[in-house]
Amino acid sequence: MIVAETKPIEEIYGFIEPYNKIMVLGCGGCVSVCLSGGEKEVGVLTSALKLKRKIDGRELEVVEMTIPRQCDWEYFDLMGSRLDEVEAVVSIGCGAGVQALVKKFPDSLVYPGLNTSFLGVGEKPGVWVEYCQGCGSCVLGLTGGICPVARCSKHILNGPCGGSEKGMCEVDPKNIPCVWQLIYDRLKSIDRLDLIEKIMDMKDWSTATDGGVRRMENPEVFALEHKQQEDKEPAKG
Amino acid sequence: MAETEEKVEEKQPKQPVDPNFVPKIVAFCCNFCAYAAGDLAGSTRTEYPSNIKVIRLPCSGRVDTRLLLRAFEEGADGVYVAGCEEGSCHFAEGNYWAKRRVKNAKKLLDEIGIGGERLEMFNFSASMFDKFVANAKIMDERIRKLGPSPVNVAAAKSK
Amino acid sequence: MGEAQEKANSSEMISGSNLEKIFRAGHFAITTECGPPKGADVERLKEKINHIKGCCDAANVTDNQTAVVRMSSIGASAILVQEGVEPIMQMVTRDRNRIAAQSDMFGAHALGIRNMLCLTGDHQKFGNHPTAKNVFDMDSIQLLKVIDHIRTENKVIGGDDVEGPAKMFLGAAANPFGDPFEFRVFRLAKKIQAGANFIQTQCIYDMDRFKKYMQMACDHGLDKKAFIMAGITPLKSAGMANYMNKFVAGISVPDEIIQRLKGTPKEKQAEEGIKICLEQIETVRNIPGVAGVHLMAIEWEHKVRGILEQTDLLPRPQV
Numbered sequence: 001m002i003v004a005e006t007k008p009i010e011e012i013y014g015f016i017e018p019y020n021k022i023m024v025l026g027c028g029g030c031v032s033v034c035l036s037g038g039e040k041e042v043g044v045l046t047s048a049l050k051l052k053r054k055i056d057g058r059e060l061e062v063v064e065m066t067i068p069r070q071c072d073w074e075y076f077d078l079m080g081s082r083l084d085e086v087e088a089v090v091s092i093g094c095g096a097g098v099q100a101l102v103k104k105f106p107d108s109l110v111y112p113g114l115n116t117s118f119l120g121v122g123e124k125p126g127v128w129v130e131y132c133q134g135c136g137s138c139v140l141g142l143t144g145g146i147c148p149v150a151r152c153s154k155h156i157l158n159g160p161c162g163g164s165e166k167g168m169c170e171v172d173p174k175n176i177p178c179v180w181q182l183i184y185d186r187l188k189s190i191d192r193l194d195l196i197e198k199i200m201d202m203k204d205w206s207t208a209t210d211g212g213v214r215r216m217e218n219p220e221v222f223a224l225e226h227k228q229q230e231d232k233e234p235a236k237g
Numbered sequence: 238m239a240e241t242e243e244k245v246e247e248k249q250p251k252q253p254v255d256p257n258f259v260p261k262i263v264a265f266c267c268n269f270c271a272y273a274a275g276d277l278a279g280s281t282r283t284e285y286p287s288n289i290k291v292i293r294l295p296c297s298g299r300v301d302t303r304l305l306l307r308a309f310e311e312g313a314d315g316v317y318v319a320g321c322e323e324g325s326c327h328f329a330e331g332n333y334w335a336k337r338r339v340k341n342a343k344k345l346l347d348e349i350g351i352g353g354e355r356l357e358m359f360n361f362s363a364s365m366f367d368k369f370v371a372n373a374k375i376m377d378e379r380i381r382k383l384g385p386s387p388v389n390v391a392a393a394k395s396k
Numbered sequence: 397m398g399e400a401q402e403k404a405n406s407s408e409m410i411s412g413s414n415l416e417k418i419f420r421a422g423h424f425a426i427t428t429e430c431g432p433p434k435g436a437d438v439e440r441l442k443e444k445i446n447h448i449k450g451c452c453d454a455a456n457v458t459d460n461q462t463a464v465v466r467m468s469s470i471g472a473s474a475i476l477v478q479e480g481v482e483p484i485m486q487m488v489t490r491d492r493n494r495i496a497a498q499s500d501m502f503g504a505h506a507l508g509i510r511n512m513l514c515l516t517g518d519h520q521k522f523g524n525h526p527t528a529k530n531v532f533d534m535d536s537i538q539l540l541k542v543i544d545h546i547r548t549e550n551k552v553i554g555g556d557d558v559e560g561p562a563k564m565f566l567g568a569a570a571n572p573f574g575d576p577f578e579f580r581v582f583r584l585a586k587k588i589q590a591g592a593n594f595i596q597t598q599c600i601y602d603m604d605r606f607k608k609y610m611q612m613a614c615d616h617g618l619d620k621k622a623f624i625m626a627g628i629t630p631l632k633s634a635g636m637a638n639y640m641n642k643f644v645a646g647i648s649v650p651d652e653i654i655q656r657l658k659g660t661p662k663e664k665q666a667e668e669g670i671k672i673c674l675e676q677i678e679t680v681r682n683i684p685g686v687a688g689v690h691l692m693a694i695e696w697e698h699k700v701r702g703i704l705e706q707t708d709l710l711p712r713p714q715v
Contacts, residue, residue, distance in 0.1 A: 202534050
């Protein structure tokens with residue numbers, strides 16, 4: 001799941017300063033689950049912005065709306081013509097949602113209401129932890145299903161470093177477990193310590209963000225799209 | 238758990254108290270304790286500040302951030318939630334949820350510029366009508382000292 | 397110790413650094429540390445160099461230690477070369493990717509630097525630029541492999557030929573007290589397998605645990621594949637002992653040492669700390685598999701000579 005946090009009210013308030021009528025658009029996907037961008041959070045942000053405006057002696061009209069996902073085109077249709085009513089939109093979807101909105105409605109002014117943080121798991125109610133960095137070449141098969149790329153503060157592939165003490169990482173001993181301790185314990189329990197007795201070679205980061213902007217194609221579906229375009233073209237010969 | 242009055246005073250810059258100011262205070266009261274205690278206060282003819290607007294809830298756990306903010310949007314100068322004593326919630330843990338939400342909303346109110354000290358949480362049982370009265374008085378006094386909510390100040394200016 | 401040298405002697409000299417020669421001649425080696433200044437103050441650096449000149453076989457030049465910005469380890473190491481003290485240039489992967497690391501190594505070699513210690517480096521959170529982006533393209537073990545690849549294959553890791561030889565005597569750090577303890581020796585083995593010729597340990601106070609660690613290392617034959625040096629840091633006061641014990645990850649100071657310092661009047665604690673340090677040096681010299689001492693006198697470089705003069709380790713042998 002994509003985990004995101006609400007931006008400081010002050011920052012969002014600054015974005016919408018010039019406008020009198022805005023939309024606060026929530027997303028029913030990941031950010032709803034991590035309680036930062038769903039229907040309820042739309043309500044809270046709306047109230048907060050309205051109150052702050054009132055203190056400044058100005059009214060703010062807000063259209064509240066939440067669509068199932070902001071990262072797929074079809075859901076934007078659910079917004080109907082509500083977008084035409086407002087001067088700007090504060091999206092509390094993740095960074096992908098905000099940008100999809102901009103791409104879909106190039107004439108609209110869209111501002112982010114969240115800081116998109118990481119790919120994670122809700123470890124317990126109210127606590128989300130980074131588990132994956134989307135590096136593009138998964139090493140979980142060599143590390144007992146526990147990721148050192150995302151969960152080691154120094155992304156060490158041959159850990160643990162000297163900063164591992166009593167199972168915790170020195171970068172934040174209260175909150176970050178030493179992932180190499182976890183990997184060691186896990187591999188020991190499944191009798192596969194042999195996996196980390198070998199040196200893990202330098203990683204190919206070209207599959208990560210370091211390789212440039214990434215894309216993924218599904219040849220079947222992608223080909224279908226081409227086919228449709230081809231269908232529209234006049235038949236040759 | 239409630240903020241002490243000394244602490245609240247430290248937070249707020251001293252300003253002259255307007256003797257004519259009657260704060261609008263909303264009290265979200267749990268049906269099983271605070272609301273019943275309010276009833277009892279009535280039956281025993283114990284007086285409490287008349288500017289407290291009581292809203293009856295099935296449980297203090299019914300409050301959420303939005304509801305608390307809405308009260309301020311609608312013109313409240315102060316808001317408080319009154320739930321059962323900790324460990325005695327009719328729905329097991331509703332009052333603990335309320336406690337966390339109030340704590341969180343206080344932070345948000347600070348961010349907005351209204352001030353978290355205008356929101357409070359109290360816990361007492363159905364028989365403690367004296368507590369109902371005492372807490373109503375605490376809140377009334379506190380808000381009188383703080384003056385009208387910045388939202389209401391701005392609204393008055395623009396008129 | 398003899399066997400280690402036997403093995404090492406049988407292979408060819410790698411970089412021919414003074415440190416390498418000392419080890420190969422079978423001497424008990426002494427290294428120390430020389431932290432570059434927080435700026436370009438060459439005079440201050442030279443002052444520090446003077447404190448350790450003649451007391452060690454080589455000196456570690458730290459690379460922005462604890463992520464605090466200082467003069468580069470390459471620049472400072474080059475000054476050590478000029479001043480006649482052999483440097484062990486440290487390099488961390490926190491601030492360099494594989495391109496910079498290889499390039500910097502060539503530059504260092506060209507400036508006469510022949511020892512290099514490969515580290516992952518402290519997280520930037522601990523330094524004076526906690527908002528920086530880190531690199532960590534590789535970890536210390538992978539960096540060792542990259543530099544080892546250059547000296548054995550004469551090719552950069554990307555495959556191109558290297559112009560002119562560039563051979564470093566390679567070192568690595570080891571923390572015998574980090575967790576999980578059982579895995580520490582395996583990790584040491586990985587470092588040696590990756591190309592480390594010598595190992596400097598984190599400062600040791602818990603001698604019993606270190607003996608156990610060395611026993612395990614010897615059981616794996618690691619003392620015969622690399623020269624293992626015991627890290628020693630003199631304690632200046634009971635307060636410092638307490639701090640190291642409580643707040644520095646991977647360091648444990650036994651209670652008896654803390655108590656011993658506490659039981660000493662404040663003005664005599666530094667002296668007592670040095671006494672403890674001398675005892676520790678004697679102890680590690682007698683632990684099988686220990687080929688030298690790495691004396692880290694943190695912000696106490698001027699005491700190094702005084703400490704070593706009380707042992708029979710000075711003057712340093714000429715090789």
